[in-house]
Amino acid sequence: MNTLNRKDLLKLGALAGGAAVVGGPAAAADAARALLAAESGNLQVLDWAGYGNDGGQAMFAQYVKEYPKNKPQFTYMTNEADALAKIQAGLKPDLFRPYVGWVQYFATSGLVQPWDTSLISNFKHLNPFMVKAGQYGGKQYGIPDDWGLDAILYRSDKVKPKSNSWSLLYDERYKGKIAWYDDPVENFTIVGLLRGYKDPWNQSDAELESAKNFLISKKHLVRTIWASETDLDQQFASGDIWIALAWPNDWVQMKAKKLPVVYMRPKEKPIAWVGMFMLLAGTPRPHLAHAYVDAWSSAKSGKWLEDNYGYGHANLLAKPSSSDLLKALQLTNPRAVTLPYAYLDRNVPRRAVYAKAWDEVKAA
Amino acid sequence: MTPALLGLPVGWLAVFFLAPIGIVAAYSVNVLALPPSTPGFTLGAWHDFIHSGVYLGLFWKSVKMSLIVSALVVLVAFPLAYYLALSGTKRKYILLLVLIAPFLTSYLLRVLAWKVILGDQGVVNTFLFWTGIRAAGHPISALLYSRFAVMLVLGYVWLPFVALPIFVSLESLDTRLLEAASDLGATRRQAFRRVTLPLSLPGVVAAFLFVFIPTVGEFVTPSLVGGTSGYMYGNQIVDLFGTGFPDWETGSVLALFLLGVIAALTVVFARFIQRDVAT
Numbered sequence: 001m002n003t004l005n006r007k008d009l010l011k012l013g014a015l016a017g018g019a020a021v022v023g024g025p026a027a028a029a030d031a032a033r034a035l036l037a038a039e040s041g042n043l044q045v046l047d048w049a050g051y052g053n054d055g056g057q058a059m060f061a062q063y064v065k066e067y068p069k070n071k072p073q074f075t076y077m078t079n080e081a082d083a084l085a086k087i088q089a090g091l092k093p094d095l096f097r098p099y100v101g102w103v104q105y106f107a108t109s110g111l112v113q114p115w116d117t118s119l120i121s122n123f124k125h126l127n128p129f130m131v132k133a134g135q136y137g138g139k140q141y142g143i144p145d146d147w148g149l150d151a152i153l154y155r156s157d158k159v160k161p162k163s164n165s166w167s168l169l170y171d172e173r174y175k176g177k178i179a180w181y182d183d184p185v186e187n188f189t190i191v192g193l194l195r196g197y198k199d200p201w202n203q204s205d206a207e208l209e210s211a212k213n214f215l216i217s218k219k220h221l222v223r224t225i226w227a228s229e230t231d232l233d234q235q236f237a238s239g240d241i242w243i244a245l246a247w248p249n250d251w252v253q254m255k256a257k258k259l260p261v262v263y264m265r266p267k268e269k270p271i272a273w274v275g276m277f278m279l280l281a282g283t284p285r286p287h288l289a290h291a292y293v294d295a296w297s298s299a300k301s302g303k304w305l306e307d308n309y310g311y312g313h314a315n316l317l318a319k320p321s322s323s324d325l326l327k328a329l330q331l332t333n334p335r336a337v338t339l340p341y342a343y344l345d346r347n348v349p350r351r352a353v354y355a356k357a358w359d360e361v362k363a364a
Numbered sequence: 365m366t367p368a369l370l371g372l373p374v375g376w377l378a379v380f381f382l383a384p385i386g387i388v389a390a391y392s393v394n395v396l397a398l399p400p401s402t403p404g405f406t407l408g409a410w411h412d413f414i415h416s417g418v419y420l421g422l423f424w425k426s427v428k429m430s431l432i433v434s435a436l437v438v439l440v441a442f443p444l445a446y447y448l449a450l451s452g453t454k455r456k457y458i459l460l461l462v463l464i465a466p467f468l469t470s471y472l473l474r475v476l477a478w479k480v481i482l483g484d485q486g487v488v489n490t491f492l493f494w495t496g497i498r499a500a501g502h503p504i505s506a507l508l509y510s511r512f513a514v515m516l517v518l519g520y521v522w523l524p525f526v527a528l529p530i531f532v533s534l535e536s537l538d539t540r541l542l543e544a545a546s547d548l549g550a551t552r553r554q555a556f557r558r559v560t561l562p563l564s565l566p567g568v569v570a571a572f573l574f575v576f577i578p579t580v581g582e583f584v585t586p587s588l589v590g591g592t593s594g595y596m597y598g599n600q601i602v603d604l605f606g607t608g609f610p611d612w613e614t615g616s617v618l619a620l621f622l623l624g625v626i627a628a629l630t631v632v633f634a635r636f637i638q639r640d641v642a643t
Binding site: 078079081082084085088108109111176182222224225240351354358362 | 398399400419421422479483484485505508509587591592595599600605606607608609611612
């Protein structure tokens with residue numbers, strides 16, 4: 001088993017330090033590369049669709065350039081539960097990307113190990129608030145990169161909201177034109193925000209039961225519950241859907257299709273998410289994984305992500321070309337993902353209970 | 365020699381069928397468990413399932429949908445197979461090829477094509493707008509992302525599977541029996557009811573099962589064209605294994621229950637067919 005343990009780090013430090021004394025910085029870099037060269041095979045990445053060789057190449061181009069013999073090989077995940085199921089079923093990725101609400105779960109699961117941030121040269125440029133959100137027990141389990149909002153996307157030529165509110169997802173006037181997102185926590189949290197629950201991420205049994213009954217009573221308004229962003233975009237573009245819980249990328253995609261769309265910021269506040277790269281325990285390619293995350297964390301990759309996907313990036317030096325996006329996501333604001341602008345997604349102690357209730361909503 | 369010859373298929377069955385079922389069974393009683401749960405035998409998930417109106421309700425909904433699809437497809441396929449097998453046309457194998465031609469394209473593609481046909485801006489609604497039957501901007505939304513869409517697409521996808529066994533059954537029919545019936549004064553309708561139909565029944569039952577068994581646990585088609593109302597039992601199993609929060613214990617219970625019901629139905633139908641053939 002090859003983990004990035006203390007001994008390993010000392011070895012890397014000693015090699016690099018010794019080489020630096022004897023041969024200068026160039027020799028130190030060579031020594032570090034020697035350790036990296038000892039790791040063989042393709043880097044195994046478990047990531048979301050759009051972030052691999054299916055369009056996301058620009059974000060790890062630097063890594064491929066430096067390690068052409070260890071190109072990333074992708075397996076795609078549709079959500080964190082899917083990733084967990086794949087790992088449990090025997091998939092052995094070197095790294096994967098759950099979102100911020102799952103950091104604690106995975107950190108305590110024994111499936112992941114902390115990163116050595118000294119091996120990530122771009123780490124110092126990453127948003128400190130998001131960096132902190134990736135920590136558990138004082139260790140850096142998650143490296144933040146992409147971030148965005150869960151909010152409401154709607155067709156402005158078809159839909160006239162009574163107010164900027166999550167309640168648009170349950171508006172009887174638009175029966176059959178609404179899409180929800182297939183995520184238990186998200187749906188119950190939104191109901192919790194609407195109803196002013198004390199802690200929407202940790203609802204009591206009574207609150208959860210009431211929220212479940214509310215969702216069941218509103219399900220007849222919903223045409224689809226989307227799990228794939230591609231499906232949502234296709235449904236929205238074809239006019240089958242007018243209102244959806246969506247991500248910034250969907251807004252960018254629909255605008256590119258010249259559809260009149262608004263990405264609404266609900267008065268109850270949107271929910272923000274931050275993608276966190278996590279390093280699998282026992283990975284045989286820990287240094288390559290660090291190099292891959294370093295490439296993803298660069299300002300160049302960040303700008304590309306913002307310009308092409310409409311998501312924010314944790315690198316504070318990354319700035320998008322579009323002023324619309326800058327304004328909508330408040331990309332210049334390092335605290336845009338938290339109060340008073342948005343609720344940052346967080347650990348859900350009773351995730352399994354939420355999931356069970358959501359299953360009942362779908363099956364009802 | 366026979367045991368040696370049987371070794372490979374039996375081994376195959378044991379490794380790729382019985383062992384996976386054993387593993388699923390172990391998950392269903394928590395002998396195997398996903399972390400952070402700790403393994404330990406319990407029938408809790410089975411108890412919850414049996415007392416859950418939600419899962420059994422969804423199962424019954426899926427059974428009803430599959431029964432309707434299977435019955436309708438058999439009704440549509442029977443005349444087609446009858447014509448091909450008994451009309452005496454020389455082009456029957458060409459026509460049969462045409463019938464199964466959709467199989468030359470991918471399953472996914474065939475299902476996705478229906479989205480183009482049934483969508484709000486799809487072929488059907490556009491035609492209705494064009495003819496003035498529906499006002500522009502008021503499509504029939506129930507055509508897609510509905511229970512109807514799931515049943516329509518499933519029927520389309522499985523039609524050839526139904527037509528083939530019925531065709532084989534009718535083609536192997538001894539036509540001298542029909543001549544005898546005619547000689548004995550039976551009308552064509554009587555000959556069909558008392559000779560053709562009973563003798564083709566094993567094929568019909570087999571065809572019905574060919575559709576019913578896979579569709580009752582179907583999840584791809586409902587997830588593509590089903591929307592919220594077309595959600596089926598198979599989707600629930602998939603979701604329990606990988607959406608929201610993995611619950612392999614309950615997912616395994618649902619999967620085993622489906623397997624058990626299908627196995628029981630197959631045994632019943634197999635006996636029915638054997639009895640029918642024997643008589």
